[in-house]
Amino acid sequence: MLERPAVLAAEFPPSVEEFFTPSLIAGAGDWLTKFTLYTWVTVALLIIFFLVAYRNPKLVPTKTQWIAESVYGFGRNTVAKDMIGPEGIRFAPYLTTLFVFILVMNFYAIVPGIQISPNSHIAFPAILAVISYVMFIWLGVRKHGFGKYFKTALMPPAPWFMMPILIPIELFSTFIARPATLALRLFANMFAGHMILLVFTLGGFALFNADSLWIKPLSLLSWLMAVVLTFLEFLIIVLQSYVFVVLTSSYIQGALADEH
Amino acid sequence: MAGDQNPNPPRGDDDPPLGASQGWSAVAYLIGGIAVWGLIGWMVDRWLGTNGIAAAVGAVIGAAGGVYLIVRRLGAK
Numbered sequence: 001m002l003e004r005p006a007v008l009a010a011e012f013p014p015s016v017e018e019f020f021t022p023s024l025i026a027g028a029g030d031w032l033t034k035f036t037l038y039t040w041v042t043v044a045l046l047i048i049f050f051l052v053a054y055r056n057p058k059l060v061p062t063k064t065q066w067i068a069e070s071v072y073g074f075g076r077n078t079v080a081k082d083m084i085g086p087e088g089i090r091f092a093p094y095l096t097t098l099f100v101f102i103l104v105m106n107f108y109a110i111v112p113g114i115q116i117s118p119n120s121h122i123a124f125p126a127i128l129a130v131i132s133y134v135m136f137i138w139l140g141v142r143k144h145g146f147g148k149y150f151k152t153a154l155m156p157p158a159p160w161f162m163m164p165i166l167i168p169i170e171l172f173s174t175f176i177a178r179p180a181t182l183a184l185r186l187f188a189n190m191f192a193g194h195m196i197l198l199v200f201t202l203g204g205f206a207l208f209n210a211d212s213l214w215i216k217p218l219s220l221l222s223w224l225m226a227v228v229l230t231f232l233e234f235l236i237i238v239l240q241s242y243v244f245v246v247l248t249s250s251y252i253q254g255a256l257a258d259e260h
Numbered sequence: 261m262a263g264d265q266n267p268n269p270p271r272g273d274d275d276p277p278l279g280a281s282q283g284w285s286a287v288a289y290l291i292g293g294i295a296v297w298g299l300i301g302w303m304v305d306r307w308l309g310t311n312g313i314a315a316a317v318g319a320v321i322g323a324a325g326g327v328y329l330i331v332r333r334l335g336a337k
Contacts, residue, residue, distance in 0.1 A: 083281070156329055156332050156333055157332055158328070158332055162325075162328065165297070165321060165322075165324075165325040166325050166328065166329055168296045168297070168300070169289065169292050169293045169296055169297075169322065169325050169326060169329060170329070171296075172292040172295065172296045173285070173288040173289050173292035173293075173329075177288045177291075177292050178288070181284070181288065243280065246280055246281055247280075247281055247284060250281035250285075
């Protein structure tokens, strides 16, 4: 709660400036802001959690081990195996890591006192999308060879005279729209979620400070909405991390598939 | 994993993930088609000085191409 006073001063309406957090230590610049701090904390939490959970595995798992195994089982069976197929299991570690990383990063959006996710800054989803992008192209090229991969990716099964119309669309939707939408979807959801919570929380203060006595009670309604929307935000947090890994695995599946 | 205890019963319905990703790629084809050919049409407009006719034709061609791609790529095989 380092930058909170600015928020409590209740500048209403909130602006995009909220998403450019200042440096925590003078001189560190953008390398140590709230966002980078939360990201490192996330990494540390995940490493420690999985190390502890698997340090001394038992046949009858302890509660921590059970949670870790459930999470990995979800990434392995529901995402990797169902989406990519049996050969997808080798991607299960990456997909599970990606899922829990995004999940925890998103979760800061509703942790009281923090309530902002690093993923509401485009840089973080963008890097994750770039990793997925490079990954599926690399896998496709490695499996099919450069020429054949791009040929199957760009040339749909269609008569030759349709090709000039279809190839630009394929090029756009596969190699431009995919990474852009992957990053934007996650970013925009977290950005909008934070904005909505800010609007209702700060809006409550704004209403409370209103001159008219009739408007003041409405602040309670505004704060109630903030609480309700926090639960909605939780749903979005889980859903968006799920969508991100599902789409990543579907891109991998598409790159590995033997095209028609 | 040895001793893998999966508390969730194996999901028989693998429709949600598959359906979700197919839905997204269908949307990408549709919007992509209109955007790409609309943009090309718009550039033709600027080149020839036609007032938005080429952009409109391009958008329609793009929409048709997008639908065609959805049928070929995502339709029943």
